[in-house]
Amino acid sequence: MADQQDVTRRDFIRITGGAALSTGFLSKFAGAAHAQLDPAKKVRVGIVGGGFGAAFQWHLDPNCTVAAVSDLRSDRLDHLKNVYKCDKGYESLEKLVLDPDIDAVAVFTGAPDHVRHVVEVMNHGKHCICAVPAGMTLEEMQLLKETKERTGLKYMMAETSYYRTPTMLARELWADEKFGNFLYSEVEYYHNAIGMERDALYFWNGKPTWRYGYPPMLYPTHATCFHVGVTGERLTSVSCLGWGDDDQALQDNVYDAPFCNQAALFETSGGNICRGNVFWRVHAGGERAQWLGEKMSMYMAGYGGRPFNVSAADQPGIAAPPDYLHLLPEPMRIPTGHGNSHGFLTHEFIAALVEEREPAVDVYEAIAMTAPGIVAMESSRRDGERLKVPSFDRT
Ligand SMILES: NC(=O)c1ccc[n+]([C@@H]2O[C@H](COP(=O)([O-])OP(=O)(O)OC[C@H]3O[C@@H](n4cnc5c(N)ncnc54)[C@H](O)[C@@H]3O)[C@@H](O)[C@H]2O)c1
Incomplete structure (x- = not known):
């Protein structure tokens, strides 16, 4: 591209x-990620989906710890472990969301699964960033909105x-x-x-x-x-x-x-x-x-x-x-995918959680x-x- x-x-x-x-x-x-955050504040993220989901900078964000990764496919699970230097792998999103040591989940599964997976994440008390699109039907849009408002958790769409x-x-x-x-x-x-x-x-x-x-x-x-x-x-x-x-x-x-x-x-x-x-x-x-x-x-x-x-x-x-x-933040000032957008998406989600505010693409x-x-x-x-x-x- x-x-x-x-x-x-x-x-x-x-x-x-x-x-x-x-x-x-x-x-x-408007909508900028912040360079200066308290380095003592860490968000523990779980990442699901080892295709596009392996193309972000969670491991470089000073306010983020990659706590676990998951893919149904073992080759992609291994890839996620390598990219994010994380030993803890789960065989599915459904297993990963049970982990009490995870604050937020990055969902990079296929489009038809997004709303089902985001709802599963939020129903387990975790914030969520999800790949595009938000969903596929107007009924799914309503469910997504209701789930966010009911739980009060943060949701962001990773629109490059x-x-x-x-x-x-x-x-x-x-x-x-x-x-x-x-x-x-x-x-x-x-x-x-x-x-x-x-x-x-x-x-x-x-x-x-x-x-x-x-x-x-x-x-x-x-x-x-x-x-x-x-x-x-x-x-x-x-x-x-x-x-x-x-x-x-x-x-x-x-x-x-x-x-x-x-x-x-x-x-x-x-x-x-x-x-x-x-x-x-x-x-x-x-x-x-x-x-x-x-x-x-x-x-x-x-x-x-x-x-x-x-x-x-x-x-x-x-x-x-x-x-x-x-x-x-300084370690993230590198070229990334889709016109350098990946670093900004990564840090904006983390910054929003650290600052306890809604993220840019809420x-x-x-x-x-x-x-x-x-x-x-x-x-x-x-x-x-x-x-x-x-x-x-x-x-
Ligand atoms: N520019 C962009 O914003 C951009 C670019 C590429 C892809 N995407 C989006 O990112 C998402 C992922 O894209 P992709 O190309 O990697 O798709 P993909 O279908 O190749 O990969 C999805 C992965 O999710 C895994 N998965 C599905 N259900 C799971 C579950 N329950 N638990 C654990 N893992 C599960 C699958 O095994 C698969 O490896 C898609 O929604 C796509 O639309 C966005």
Whole structure:
């Protein structure tokens, strides 16, 4: 996937052709992890899922101890033990959650298991960070919200788009009201699953995995996060078109889903417009957004050689986003996956628990990024009928 090029904070304040934004501007950053925490405070984390779940920095966070790891597969259990330098392994999440010496669990199992697994974790009194998406049905969204509110525990969704550096910059610019009154965003996630990679994703040991024929709009958060995670707005209605052909995986998948590409048009709670695409079959790749405002527009770099750019009516553009690594504890200031987002996701969850506050992508933000895709899927099934997205926010 096309990650943004790394740049330094100095590059950020090197504004093209004129007055610089002040460094104080950076301090307005919303949703940042904190660099300085009491080192005596340790969160004991259990990690489940040795695929993507092995790609985080729990072992580097000064406020985190990896207490145990788990995967149903012994090869992946061994991998987790090696990566996180942890000897304690459990054969399943269901066994791991019984361990009284664990405060929080990182759930990196397949998407159809997320809500069931998060509920299992929280019902055992442990905080939870879970991979995207938050869930797959509106009923699951309600159960997730109720479980979080009933238990009072912390929940975070590990949405990588939230901590891509252009997203962090866009969040600052939005908070500083730089875009003006009107904002139109184009947000997208393209993963061209073809050839060998597709086989590896779709089958394991000759059997279909949860990814076989998985519908794009039930995996919307890498895209929707670029609008919801920048503005805090909600996507309140949607009309979505789907595309599919006679591919076998679109005929016999367990989701009864005939689409591999879906394009949605969302209305937002702020009276703005968001166009969101998720495509599995397209000659393009990666997560990308562009935000077109009344006074300022910002374009992420991406596939096809498109460069980063910010243009503004009443001030010079910004040359490049900063890397923001100074916001992390020193041992975590390293390149990580998905545009360096993994280190921020890791530390934000730990920092939230140490500081006894809600994490950046809490249950309400997570559902606000996930539920619009669930409704978009239904809209596609109804040939683009415009449908309301229900709210799961605090009442
Ligand atoms: N950019 C991103 O945010 C990003 C990228 C890749 C994957 N993901 C998400 O991360 C999650 C994991 O992705 P993946 O590619 O590793 O999926 P995967 O299906 O390859 O791996 C899931 C793992 O969970 C294990 N597991 C399932 N149930 C378990 C249980 N009860 N106890 C212990 N282990 C259990 C499985 O054995 C498997 O190894 C998915 O939800 C995916 O959507 C997100």
